[in-house]
C-alpha cells in the first residue's frame with residue numbers, strides 16, 4: 001500500500017533552532033542523545049512493557065509527569081493535577097448460548113453457527129425472556145418505550161441518516177430496559193465470519209461499557225428468517241415495516257433462554273496532562289500528544305522474552321514529547337496555551353485519547369491544532385514529512401510551510417493516510433479538532449512496512465545501540481517549530 005520513497009537529502013541541515021554559543025543546550029536542536037535516555041528507561045525490562053494498570057505503566061506515567069514538572073510545565077488535568085483518570089474494561093467472551101422456544105415451550109432449532117452472544121457480567125443466565133422486534137432500534141431523540149424483561153431483536157443494517165454505531169444503538173435499547181439486544185445481520189454477513197473476532201478480547205471505556213446491554217449478540221439472516229416464520233411472520237415483511245415505522249415495537253411469539261460466561265478485567269489507568277500557559281489563553285490552545293502505554297507481557301510464561309518493550313512504539317513518541325515540552329518551556333510564553341498529553345490505552349483501542357476527547361481540560365473547539373507522535377524512530381534523518389490527516393483538516397498546508405521553513409520536504413503522496421484510524425489523533429480529528437501526525441517515519445513506506453512486519457508489537461521492539469534516532473530527533477525539531485508557529489496568534493490566526 002506504500003510506495004518506496006527515494007532518500008531525500010536536505011539542502012539545509014542547520015535549523016533556525018540551532019544552539020548559539022552560550023545558549024542553554026535545552027533551547028537548541030534535539031539530538032539523538034537527548035531522546036535516548038528517555039527511551040532507554042521507558043522501554044527497559046524494568047517497566048515490563050508499560051501495560052495500563054501495571055506497576056511498569058505507573059512507573060512510566062510517573063517518569064513523564066516528573067520530566068514535565070522539571071521542564072517547567074504546569075499540571076494540566078481537570079482537577080489541577082497531572083493525571084486524568086481513565087477507567088477501562090477488557091472483556092473476553094468465553095461462552096454464550098441462546099435457545100429459542102415457541103410460547104408453548106417447543107424448541108425452535110437454530111444452528112449454533114448462526115448465533116453469537118456475550119454477556120456484560122462474568123457469568124449470567126436468563127430464562128423465558130420474550131423476544132420483541134425493534135426494527136432499526138429507537139430513533140435518535142425518540143421517547144424510550146418500556147422494554148423491561150424483553151430481548152430486543154434489532155436490524156444490524158443502518159437506517160438512512162442514522163450515524164450511531166451498533167453499540168450506541170444497542171445502548172439506547174438497554175436504557176429502555178431491554179435485558180439484551182440481538183442483532184439481525186444482513187444476508188451478506190454470515191455469522192461464521194464474525195465468529196472468530198467475536199471471541200477476541202476487546203476493551204472500552206468503563207462508562208461506555210456500563211451502558212451495554214446485559215446480553216449482546218447477533219443472529220444470521222437465515223436464523224432470523226426461521227424465528228419470524230415460527231412466529232407466523234416473515235423477516236422480509238418485518239424489514240419493510242421497520243422502514244415505514246422507526247418506532248416499531250412488535251412482540252414475537254417466542255421466548256429465549258440465555259447463558260453467558262466472560263473474562264472481565266477492570267483497568268484503572270491515567271492520561272498525563274501538562275500545560276504551558278499562554279499570554280493570551282482566549283486565543284485558544286495547541287495540543288501535542290503521544291501514547292505511553294504498550295502491550296506489557298505479550299508472550300506466555302516460560303517464553304525466552306515475554307516483554308513487549310515498545311521502544312519505537314511508542315517510547316520514541318513520548319521521548320519527543322518530553323524534549324519538545326522542554327524547549328517550548330524555555331522560550332517566552334506563546335500567545336496560546338500549549339497542552340501536552342501522554343495517553344494510556346492506545347493499544348487497546350485509542351481509549352485514553354477517546355477519554356480526553358470526551359472530557360477535555362480545554363474545550364475541543366478552542367484547540368486550533370493538535371499533533372500526535374507515534375512510532376517516530378523508524379528511520380534516519382532526511383525523510384520527507386508525511387502528514388497523516390492531510391486532506392481532512394485545514395492545518396496541513398501550514399504544517400507543510402513550517403516543515404519547509406526548517407528545511408524539511410513534504411511527502412508527495414497521501415499513502416500514509418492509510419494509518420489515519422490507527423493512531424490517537426483520530427479520536428480528535430473525528431470530533432472536528434484539526435489534527436495531524438507529521439513525521440518522517442511514515443513517508444518511507446518500505447521502511448515502515450519492514451518495521452511493521454518485523455519488530456512491531458513483538459519483544460523485538462527494543463532499544464539497541466543500532467537504533468537510529470536521528471529521524472526522531474529531526475521530527476522533534478519539527479514539532480518545536482510547529483509549537484512556535486501555531487502557538488503564535490500573529491503567525492497563525494486560527495480557524
Ligand SMILES: [Zn+2]
Nearest residue numbers: 313314347457
Ligand atoms: Zn502499537
